[in-house]
Amino acid sequence: MNNRQGLMRFEHTVLFVDDEVNILKALQRLFRQESMNVLTASRAPEALEILDKTPAQVVVTDQRMPEMSGVDLLSSVRERHPDIVRMMLTGYTEINMAVDAINRGEIYRLITKPWNDDELRATIRQAFDHADLKNEIKRLEQVTREQNFKLQDLNRNLEGEVRDRTKQVADKHHELRLAYVQTIRALSAAVDAKDAYTRGHAERVGVYASKVAREMGFDKEFIERVYIAGLLHDVGKIGVRDFVIAKPDRLDPDEYEEIKQHSEIGARILEPVDFLADVVPCVRHHHEWYDGCERGYPDRLKGDMIPLPSRIILVADTVEAMTSDRPYREALPLEVVVAEIQKYSGTQFDPMCANAFLRLLEAEGEAFIKKNQKFDIYEFIEG
Ligand SMILES: [Fe+2]
Ligand SMILES: [Fe+2]
Structure with a gap:
């Protein structure tokens, strides 16, 4: 395959999977001018291998392939890399299978063959936006979690400090009262x-x-x-x-x-x-x-x-x-x-x-x- 694996010139990477090499070539041509890395695989196992090694945000697969169907491939992707946005590029005849997968939440979007170039480019860009958004949400959630932990720590420290100070004040108060009583005792003892x-x-x-x-x-x-x-x-x-x-x-x-x-x-x-x-x-x-x-x-x-x-x-x-x-x-x-x-x-x-x-x-x-x-x-x- 004519993959540019390992190059990673751009922030975004898409993997196309199709058993028809001509389609993969057409897709590479279509995205040549776009600022993204384009990877291709003609077999499902190869696609999974690539994804294990190379971080990608979007995977687009055909449905009908010899070793593994597109839906099954996307199920595996979902299991191994839940953050990757999964899409299907397929002919009208396989649409029923794909719709089913969409309904089960396996697939983000379905594109039909033959595709419209502009539409496909726009859809892929949207998929990256979607992936970015998901990442950003995840990052913010992480930040929030960390800040919560820090806040909890801070609270615990503050509580400790307040406890210490309160005890110091109480001790001082006790000391003063004792000194007061001792003074009075000394006076009364002098009389006795x-x-x-x-x-x-x-x-x-x-x-x-x-x-x-x-x-x-x-x-x-x-x-x-x-x-x-x-x-x-x-x-x-x-x-x-x-x-x-x-x-x-x-x-x-x-x-x-x-x-x-x-x-x-x-x-x-x-x-x-x-x-x-x-x-x-x-x-x-x-x-x-x-x-x-x-x-x-x-x-x-x-x-x-x-x-x-x-x-x-x-x-x-x-x-x-x-x-x-x-x-x-x-x-x-x-x-x-x-x-x-x-x-x-x-x-x-x-x-x-x-x-x-x-x-x-x-x-x-x-x-x-x-x-x-x-x-x-x-x-x-x-x-
Ligand atoms: Fe007395
Ligand atoms: Fe008396």
């Missing part, structure tokens, strides 16, 4: 240090009170406020003479009046600190009695008028004091503490807070008042 017997008192009151607040079902923010108020409840003792605070004997009335000042002094000390604004009233009122009697101070508030954290702290404060050694007595046993809470529930203590405390004491026993508990308020309220 005025008297060897009350060392750790404020911390323990804060811990007990926050446990009661959680037992009562309050939210994180409230539990934190109760804890901070517990830490600071006696900060006003800084303004009371050491001699009065550490006095092992009974206080005389003047000394008792002086020590009663500590709740007001504490509130005044904390007042200028903006972020402790909601803690100030809790400190001021932590010695009010629930029934409003004159033993409470400084304002003799009654019932719900007393801030709830103050009511909780009062029970915690009492329990802590009773379960700690004093110069004039040893720590009291738990039964005595329970009896005392029950006795003063409704007068000194808000029954709701007293009951919550009793529930905790019953559930946890001695462990509840264990000294030197390691306490991270944020671990506690998150956990």
Whole structure:
């Protein structure tokens, strides 16, 4: 065959298959001036061989050939090279077979012999356009797929980055809150240090009170406020003479009046600190009695008028004091503490807070008042 295989001068290649050599020659002549590679084969197996070696966009075949019909050839082409545009150039007598193949989607177009030169040239050009279009669609699909993959990657990275940053911010926030609590702890510890017997008192009151607040079902923010108020409840003792605070004997009335000042002094000390604004009233009122009697101070508030954290702290404060050694007595046993809470529930203590405390004491026993508990308020309220 007079093929110019391997030349590939042009972008487009068409393969004509016909067992009549004269027809192939006529076709070569017809397309000589066209800017495309023209390959020819006179037998179906040869055509398949050529297509395996040489990329072509269009194949045009006769129907009636000795070894293999055109329809069968195009079926094989379709199987091996699905992108090649398949056409049939055939006489009227074979049209029925070809129409059938067209209907099955095997063939792009049918040209009848004898052909009209201009029409055939135009049809082949259209076939190349069709092939180009299919290629372009395929290429775009590939690009889209790749871009989708890249986008998915990008999304995954972004999600990771957002997660990391969010965690960093949360960690920083946690760090800051801890630093804030540590500062408050240091302040309250300084106050407790005025008297060897009350060392750790404020911390323990804060811990007990926050446990009661959680037992009562309050939210994180409230539990934190109760804890901070517990830490600071006696900060006003800084303004009371050491001699009065550490006095092992009974206080005389003047000394008792002086020590009663500590709740007001504490509130005044904390007042200028903006972020402790909601803690100030809790400190001021932590010695009010629930029934409003004159033993409470400084304002003799009654019932719900007393801030709830103050009511909780009062029970915690009492329990802590009773379960700690004093110069004039040893720590009291738990039964005595329970009896005392029950006795003063409704007068000194808000029954709701007293009951919550009793529930905790019953559930946890001695462990509840264990000294030197390691306490991270944020671990506690998150956990
Ligand atoms: Fe106090
Ligand atoms: Fe206290």
